Amino acid sequence: MPQGGAFISLEGIDGSGKSTQARLLADALRRAGFPVALTREPGGSPGAEEIRRLVLEGDPDRWSAETEILLFTAARRDHLERIIGPALARGEVVITDRFADSTRVYQGVTRGDLGGMVDRLHDLMIGVEPDLTILIDIDPQTGLARAVARKGTEQRFEDMGAEMQTRMRAAFLSLAQGNPRFAVIDGGRSAEAVAADVLAHVLAHLDRI
Numbered sequence: 001m002p003q004g005g006a007f008i009s010l011e012g013i014d015g016s017g018k019s020t021q022a023r024l025l026a027d028a029l030r031r032a033g034f035p036v037a038l039t040r041e042p043g044g045s046p047g048a049e050e051i052r053r054l055v056l057e058g059d060p061d062r063w064s065a066e067t068e069i070l071l072f073t074a075a076r077r078d079h080l081e082r083i084i085g086p087a088l089a090r091g092e093v094v095i096t097d098r099f100a101d102s103t104r105v106y107q108g109v110t111r112g113d114l115g116g117m118v119d120r121l122h123d124l125m126i127g128v129e130p131d132l133t134i135l136i137d138i139d140p141q142t143g144l145a146r147a148v149a150r151k152g153t154e155q156r157f158e159d160m161g162a163e164m165q166t167r168m169r170a171a172f173l174s175l176a177q178g179n180p181r182f183a184v185i186d187g188g189r190s191a192e193a194v195a196a197d198v199l200a201h202v203l204a205h206l207d208r209i
């Protein structure tokens with residue numbers, strides 16, 4: 001991975017406010033004069049957006065758990081090669097709405113215990129972590145209500161229900177525990193209050209590099 005720039009991911013359960021916060025953060029950093037690349041997963045590059053459609057639409061049993069991990073990882077590899085890597089090489093601040101922690105949590109937890117396979121494939125094919133990960137933590141009922149209100153054709157994962165969202169929230173918090181890459185932020189407040197907190201963490205990080 002080329003040096004330069006800063007690599008920031010936003011993570012959290014569905015409806016936690018990641019996309020909203022990614023956009024607000026990009027706007028605030030651009031106003032402050034930083035060159036910013038705002039992107040998302042699954043997707044972010046043309047090829048990965050095609051894979052996004054394959055994994056998020058259609059029958060919930062469309063793919064086996066193992067095939068699903070391969071598809072998410074293939075999408076991430078393309079995203080990294082074509083969008084994230086080049087933006088970092090240009091010295092940009094890359095903000096991605098989800099990255100590998102989503103695979104660790106969703107594929108590691110929701111489809112049986114496949115955490116070991118996720119980690120090995122990550123090491124083999126991706127091999128990089130964000131410099132800073134903002135985990136937007138939210139009560140699953142609130143997240144689910146927001147995600148359902150938004151609705152759309154990409155319902156495969158949001159149909160998983162409150163019990164699964166609770167397990168995924170716990171899995172995200174457990175990844176963050178004791179890992180200095182993470183900042184955990186309370187997402188159960190107004191978008192503006194959350195955004196101020198996110199920006200403070202990011203500016204503190206950018207000051208240090």
Ligand code: ADP
Nearest residue numbers: 014015016017018019020021146150189190191
């Ligand atoms: P995610 O990307 O984590 O799924 P979104 O940013 O798309 O979350 O937010 C889900 C829905 O909740 C959207 O309709 C959005 O407008 C709304 N929303 C986002 N942040 C907040 C907030 N802090 N308070 C209330 N509603 C919010």
Ligand code: TYD
Nearest residue numbers: 013014015041042072098102103106157158
């Ligand atoms: P996203 O568009 O971020 O959904 P939302 O805005 O509702 O949070 O992601 C779509 C779904 O893809 C989401 O339910 C999580 C899932 N996902 C995985 O299962 N594994 C992954 O590696 C990624 C990146 C996403």
